[in-house]
Amino acid sequence: MRFAFLGPGQPDLTAATGAVLTELGVTVPRWPVWESTPAGARPGALRGLFAGGSLCTEAMVIASERLGPVRSNVPLRPDWRLAPDWRSRPGQEEHTMVDFGDDELTAGRPHPMIDQSLRIERLAAEAAGPATAVILLDVVLGHGAHPDPAAELAPVIASARTSRGITIAVSLIGARSDPQHPAAQAETLRAAGAHVFASNAQAARFACGQLEGQP
Numbered sequence: 001m002r003f004a005f006l007g008p009g010q011p012d013l014t015a016a017t018g019a020v021l022t023e024l025g026v027t028v029p030r031w032p033v034w035e036s037t038p039a040g041a042r043p044g045a046l047r048g049l050f051a052g053g054s055l056c057t058e059a060m061v062i063a064s065e066r067l068g069p070v071r072s073n074v075p076l077r078p079d080w081r082l083a084p085d086w087r088s089r090p091g092q093e094e095h096t097m098v099d100f101g102d103d104e105l106t107a108g109r110p111h112p113m114i115d116q117s118l119r120i121e122r123l124a125a126e127a128a129g130p131a132t133a134v135i136l137l138d139v140v141l142g143h144g145a146h147p148d149p150a151a152e153l154a155p156v157i158a159s160a161r162t163s164r165g166i167t168i169a170v171s172l173i174g175a176r177s178d179p180q181h182p183a184a185q186a187e188t189l190r191a192a193g194a195h196v197f198a199s200n201a202q203a204a205r206f207a208c209g210q211l212e213g214q215p
Contacts, residue, residue, distance in 0.1 A: 006057050008065060012201035013058055034186040034196040042165070044133025046070075046207055047088060047126040048097030049119050051112040055138045055171060056099040059204040066208045067095050074099045087122075093131045098122065113145045116152050123153070127160035134167045135160065136207045138200060139189070141174030141182060150185040154192035161193030168193060169207040171200035 004016035011019065018028040046063060050056035053074065060070045070076070071094055073086045082088075086105070088096045099105075100112040100119045112119050119137075126132050139149050146152070153170075160166045170189050174182040186196045197203040 006054065006061060008061060010061075012062065013054070014199040014201040031197070031199040031202060032186070033198070033202070034190040036190050036193050036195050042133045042167075042210075043093075044211070045088070045093045045129075045131045046095040046097075046134045046136060046211060047129075047132050048072075048095075048136040048207075049122055049126070050097065050099050050138050051101050051116075051119065052138050052140050052173070053099045053101050055140075055173065055200045056097055058200055059136060059171075059207075060097050062201060062204040063095060063097070063208055066205075067211060070095045070097055072097045072099065073104065074102055088126065088129060088131070097136070113140050116146060116149060120152060120156055123156050124159070127156065127164060127166055132164075132166060134169065134207045134210045136169045136171075136203060137194075138171045138173060138203075139185065141172070141178040141180045141185065143179065145180070148180060148185075150180075150188035150192075154188050157189065157192040157194050167207070167210045168195065169203045169210075170194045170196045171203035172196050172198060173200065 004013055021028050048059050060072060060076050064070045064076060069080050071080050071082045073082050075081045086098055126135055157168050160168060172182060172186050189196050195206060
């Protein structure tokens with residue numbers, strides 16, 4: 001039995017999956033990437049808006065090792081906690097990530113995998129923020145998730161790209177048999193201007209690289 005522990009110095013979830021496949025004698029696949037038109041590196045802050053708590057934690061571990069502190073409602077360290085309203089401070093180039101699936105944000109409302117309205121509202125607000133340079137999202141597919149999440153996200157992503165040139169990175173988590181059809185979801189997001197990755201770790205590293213001036 002193999003466990004995947006998230007934290008500094010630990011393999012990311014993609015690497016852990018690859019290790020399991022190797023042990024089973026299965027060829028590790030090339031995780032798909034759907035690339036959009038490059039926006040170019042720019043200074044500013046990384047904003048992560050997540051529906052999956054483990055995916056948010058994985059992204060924070062990767063980003064904090066490369067960019068420094070990442071403030072969050074589910075912080076890696078107590079002193080990195082966001083303010084009680086869990087919002088980025090206007091004009092501040094601090095990196096932030098929010099887990100919209102946390103109990104605090106799902107009390108009395110559906111999980112963000114089902115109801116994306118709260119996260120879409122925040123996506124629009126972060127895209128308009130003067131300090132925002134890169135936005136990182138996860139889109140989790142499957143039975144019980146939103147039937148067409150890309151269709152709701154695409155207009156806000158397109159607006160962020162065309163109005164301010166913000167880079168959008170999306171980790172698309174799903175299986176070929178999912179009812180939302182991952183390839184179709186990826187193409188909708190890519191057409192809106194997002195860079196789409198089947199690996200959350202790859203998406204997080206790409207997002208960091210955009211701030212570091214790396215491809």
